[in-house]
Amino acid sequence: MSIAFGKAGWLFNRLRGMVAASALGTLGLFAGVVHAGGYGAIVIDATTGKVVESVNPDEQIHPASLTKMMTLYLTFQALQNGKLQIDQQMPVSSWAANKSPTKLGLRNGQTVAVEDCILGMVTKSANDAATVMAEGLGGSEAHFAEMMTAQARLLGMSDTYFNNASGLPDPDQLTTANDMVKLAMALYRDFPQDSHYFATKEFVFRGQVVRGHNHLMDRYPGMDGLKTGFTDASGFNLASTAVRDGHRLFGVVLGSRTAAGRDQLMARLLDDGFDNQQTPAVLVAQAAGVRESAAMKVLAALSPIATAQADTLPATRPMPHRNHRGAKSAPVALAKQTRHSANAKSARTVVAKRTNVGRTAAASCPRRGSHATTCPHRSVGTKLAYRNGKKAPKLAEL
Secondary structure (H helix, E strand, C coil): CCCHHHHHHHHHHCCCHHHHHHHHHHHCCCCCCCCCEEEEEEEECCCCCEEEECCCCCCCECHHHHHHHHHHHHHHHHCCCCCCCCCCEEEHHHHHHCCCCCCCCCCCCCEEHHHHHHHHHHCCCCCHHHHHHHHHHHCCCHHHHHHHHHHHHHHCCCCCCCCCCCCCCCCCCEEEEEHHHHHHHHHHCCCCHHHHHCCCCCEEEEEEEEEECCHHHHHCEEEEEEEEEEEEEEEEEEEEEEEEEEEEEEEEEEECCCCHHHHHHHHHHHHHHHHCCCCCCCHHHHHHHCCCCCCHHHHHHCCCCCCHHHHCCCCCCCCCCCCCCCCCCCCCCCCCCCCCCCCCCEECCCCCCCCCCCCCCCCCCHHHHHHHCCCCCCCHHHHHHCCCCCCCCCCCCC
């Protein structure tokens, strides 16, 4: 009987995946970008550490320029430890100068101040500035990426892997909404003296005004950071923090189909969080370009595990196994008192119920940098973005 049940689950997931893939393909006719990854969202109360809202918080997704939040974390750490000075001039290598846009336009052989690199990363999401800091702190970008992943583990980011300092496309560079909100909170908790940089909307660099990409800060009262991100493979990502009546929330949205949809969703999540209301999970899916078709509803009704998934969204990708290790939600906490909070308490992220029917158990993996493209539990986004012999997805980094 268990064999028959397993076959039924496999068939259900197969059919459901075919419908989802077809729906996304149709959406591609009407949208300029349909990303290859999944989607997720989370909102955390900075005072209590309580998860206010979460949808697919452990879905592994390409971080895009949210990666620079960790580059900035290590930069602030070096400033705090006295290894760097804010006005210190950093050398620009050809490797950094040749990074794809967006960038500050740094040239090989030049130098650039640490503060300009920080502002360039926060506003314009400058890839050349991120690489300058990576080489300055790590000797090479590859070694700096190892430092980034090591720091991620220290912060409890168990499902995040960094291979570069900028967030430019890499098949093995993955994160989750749960991990990114931990990083966002850690930046404000550990470096309160530097968190003001995230509120920067523009700055003058070598006589030119450099304007930021985080347009929601212009429209959402109380929002004072953090970071945007976009590549074709990731979709539109956003990490935000806002204060209302002395109450601070942190939110992360990953995998939205458009910048406008991403910003609208973040505003709704924060509004509902401040009002102690729940945001309908379907809104997160809709922002990612997923629509509930009649066929999906029929398949959901026929599912042998429908009751176990009553509070989840329909599957949106052909392969159900997305998390690298099938990891469960990790505790989200503020270990130290911040300048905006007191008596921070640990809280465990509430995750949507899920089942292992139709899944292949994930074996332990070697280090991600050595992953073969045929690894059975490689991320869904990677499989789709790099199928048909593609070396890298088309880049449009924000």
